[in-house]
Amino acid sequence: MRRLEAGSPSGIGLIIHAAVAHRPRSSRDSMHDDENVLCGTMQIGAVTVDPPVVMAPMAGVTDGPFLSVVSRFGVGMVTSEMMSAEGCRRKDPSAERILAVPARVSVPTAIQIFGAHPEVMGDAARAAEDRGAAVIDINAGCPVRKIVRQGAGAALLLDPDRLMRLVETVKRAVSIPVTVKTRLGWDKNTLNVLDVCRRLERAGADAVTVHARTARQIYSGQADWTWIGELKRELSIPVIGNGDVTSPSDFFRMKSQTGCDAVMIGRGALGNPWLFQVIAQLCRPQRAEAPRPQWEDFRRTVHELAEMFIQEKPKAIGALKKHLVWYTKGCPNASVWRYRLMSAPDGASLLNVFDAYVLELAASQADVLTCKVRDNGLAQEHL
Numbered sequence: 001m002r003r004l005e006a007g008s009p010s011g012i013g014l015i016i017h018a019a020v021a022h023r024p025r026s027s028r029d030s031m032h033d034d035e036n037v038l039c040g041t042m043q044i045g046a047v048t049v050d051p052p053v054v055m056a057p058m059a060g061v062t063d064g065p066f067l068s069v070v071s072r073f074g075v076g077m078v079t080s081e082m083m084s085a086e087g088c089r090r091k092d093p094s095a096e097r098i099l100a101v102p103a104r105v106s107v108p109t110a111i112q113i114f115g116a117h118p119e120v121m122g123d124a125a126r127a128a129e130d131r132g133a134a135v136i137d138i139n140a141g142c143p144v145r146k147i148v149r150q151g152a153g154a155a156l157l158l159d160p161d162r163l164m165r166l167v168e169t170v171k172r173a174v175s176i177p178v179t180v181k182t183r184l185g186w187d188k189n190t191l192n193v194l195d196v197c198r199r200l201e202r203a204g205a206d207a208v209t210v211h212a213r214t215a216r217q218i219y220s221g222q223a224d225w226t227w228i229g230e231l232k233r234e235l236s237i238p239v240i241g242n243g244d245v246t247s248p249s250d251f252f253r254m255k256s257q258t259g260c261d262a263v264m265i266g267r268g269a270l271g272n273p274w275l276f277q278v279i280a281q282l283c284r285p286q287r288a289e290a291p292r293p294q295w296e297d298f299r300r301t302v303h304e305l306a307e308m309f310i311q312e313k314p315k316a317i318g319a320l321k322k323h324l325v326w327y328t329k330g331c332p333n334a335s336v337w338r339y340r341l342m343s344a345p346d347g348a349s350l351l352n353v354f355d356a357y358v359l360e361l362a363a364s365q366a367d368v369l370t371c372k373v374r375d376n377g378l379a380q381e382h383l
């Protein structure tokens with residue numbers, strides 16, 4: 001069986017060399033240009049994140065089935081969908097499903113909570129700790145109107161005093177680390193992330209994650225990573241960078257340009273757990289055990305996800321189609337098969353269509369990693 005050779009010295013050397021070349025001269029001179037600088041573990045309290053790459057929280061996506069699959073591919077930590085603290089207090093089924101995630105995931109799991117009332121947030125955090133969360137993450141960046149209207153998510157950037165009270169109360173409620181995920185500010189006229197994060201550190205936050213856009217931007221424009229570097233220089237607690245990382249070379253570029261302690265990946269990991277596998281392999285070549293994935297592995301991964309999904313959410317066939325379509329991204333002839341997948345009437349026929357596509361892929365010259373892991377041409381030949 002062919003091995004995943006991403007960890008060959010020439011492979012990682014080429015990617016790291018290219019990443020380091022982007023680094024400003026002053027920091028390039030003061031840092032060791034090797035994988036220890038770019039791939040060192042991140043420590044959040046007693047939680048070790050190894051390698052320093054984190055699955056982002058994504059509502060409607062990072063549920064139990066998704067995270068139990070992703071967690072087997074070398075990611076250092078995963079984050080649940082955001083859980084409503086009020087919903088947790090009411091024992092809503094959606095909150096209960098999120099609380100059940102850590103038990104089925106094989107890496108440290110952060111449960112993300114949102115809300116505006118300190119005591120309710122403290123209770124939700126305690127419930128998450130009781131169910132095995134390794135970290136509590138407070139959502140201070142969600143721009144969705146339904147969340148902001150409650151004074152939660154990105155609205156907390158407009159009310160930092162409340163955010164500090166939330167953090168202090170949640171810290172008192174649990175013994176595990178408490179992190180905060182936020183954005184650069186509400187809009188381009190209120191870029192207060194540096195001030196907010198300095199205060200978060202004083203309030204006891206154990207790490208911060210910054211999606212380098214404003215709330216108003218939602219996903220428009222490009223994430224401005226310079227703010228992540230600024231934060232790293234300002235803070236003593238770990239800084240997790242987030243925004244627009246979709247390849248191993250993006251991972252190394254963000255690490256080297258900003259000095260961040262870990263990189264969080266969201267959209268780039270949809271239908272693509274191999275992105276984590278390649279990053280893990282590049283970071284930890286000495287652990288080079290992962291075989292290079294074949295189309296049968298690709299098929300098995302999707303079936304595993306689909307079976308859990310159908311069992312737990314039998315009515316959510318539309319959401320499952322979305323996952324399968326994400327898996328086809330980057331593969332030859334995907335647009336034709338996407339249409340066929342979207343037309344499938346039920347779970348069984350959806351998987352039949354998917355299997356037929358995999359047969360076509362297996363008979364082609366295509367290779368799983370070449371299709372799935374974009375690398376801006378860098379080091380692709382070494383993977």
Ligand SMILES: Cc1cc2nc3c(=O)[nH]c(=O)nc-3n(C[C@H](O)[C@H](O)[C@H](O)COP(=O)(O)O)c2cc1C
Pocket residue numbers: 056057058059060061081082112139141142181211242243244245264265266267268
């Ligand atoms: C469908 C979707 C759902 C998301 N849900 C959440 C969420 O529940 N909590 C949160 O903090 N961020 C959420 N985000 C934002 C992501 O965590 C991440 O910050 C953003 O996608 C930028 O990272 P990326 O460029 O790697 O995707 C969501 C993003 C998407 C696309």
